[in-house]
Amino acid sequence: MPGLTASGRAKLIVALAAGSLVCTAGPAYANKPVPGEAKPANGPQGGADDQGGLSASVSNIQLSYPSGGGGGGKKGNLGTVDPNWKPPACWYEPALSPEQLKRFVDTDSGGDVGIHESWWGKGLWTDHYRDGKPAENFDMHSPKNSTAEGYKNYNLGKDGYFWRGVAPDPMASDSWDCGRIMFWVDAGEVPDDPNSPTPKTLAEYAYNKVEVPDTKVELKPEGKSTVNLPTWVWLDKGTFKDVKVRAELPNTDLWAETTAKPVALHLEPGTDDAEVYPASGDCQINDDGSIGTPYTKGNADKTPPCGIRYLRATNGTPYQLSASITWQISWEGSDGSRGDLPDGTFETTQDMNVQEIQSINR
Secondary structure, eight states: OTTOOHHHHHHHHHHHHTTTTSOOSSOOOTTOOOTTOOOOTTSOOSSSSTTOOOOTTSOOOEEEEEESSOSSSOEEEOEESOTTOOOOSOEEEEEEOHHHHHHHHHHTOEEEEETTEEEESHHHHIIIIIBOOOEEOOOTTOGGGOEEOOOBGGGTTOSEEEEEEEOSOTTSGGGGGGOOOSEEEETTOOOSSTTSOOHHHHHHHHHTTOEEEOOOOEEESSSEEETTSEEEEEBOTTSSOOEEEEEEOTTSSOEEEEEEEEEEEEEEOSSSSEEEESTTOEEEBOTTSOBSOOOOTTOTTSOOSSEEEEOSOOTTSOEEEEEEEEEEEEEEETTSOEEEEEEEEEEEEEEEEEEOOOOOOO
16 A cells, blocks of 8 residues: 555554454544554654654663673574463553643654554544543454543643553554553553553563573684594683663563573584584583583593584585574562563574594694
């Protein structure tokens, strides 16, 4: 459809797939776009301005790294070892104060009033948030809550915030669980809704924001091995440290800290013509943060505690040695709650050339 932004097209596709163009009964607005219609390209982009932003795909959750994750070098995000686990699809959070909402309506008034509904045109906003007219909640899972009562003069003079649904991926089917349009919550309170944020919500959000270092391991011999002789693999102590991510939701007292602790290195030699040590390919991380044992002269014909023995030469095309660190994930929250999340992994590869020469002279 011409003129739609990428996010608008995504919303419209979801709306069509769910049959959302069949509107429920409620007040009619001559200039109201159908649910899923895109906002103008110059609308607020969420979290980027002092109004709190009005993009339902961008959260206002603030992240910091009390330990790890802030150093230089190549870093990446964890992948979970549990294929069935996924972070929250949506939640509600504070978006605008009364003053911010009024300023937004007076100066822009184009943005996401809900995850699957965008309003542009000043009349939509003034009707509901200034003049008290009811509006439709675009919530397919809660038809009894399909009508939202309006507000008088943006609730100016009251202490609190207008909350709105957030979905990192509006295409996710579960994002329809947060279908309410922006609604009022008094200061210091959290709405009575199954999709209100909790410390665990923040911990799971932070899971995908954990940044861990590259996993390039030390090898002896480095980058080139010899058929039938073991290659020693190790990492010096302190190479991998705990990474802690703190997620805080502004204008609430909610926070959580998610900690990733490195616990094991897994090796994949890149060919079936190889043996790994130990046989599982899992090298445990020592108490001092090191992995394996450094190679020393005279150990060429010994079996390393962590390593690989290649059985066939590469003949010009190097094997892709894969090294992945397993990270154990735990969290604690502002209300004293705590728990564990699925282990995470981060994998890198490096070239391994294997020659035919049978020698232990290193």
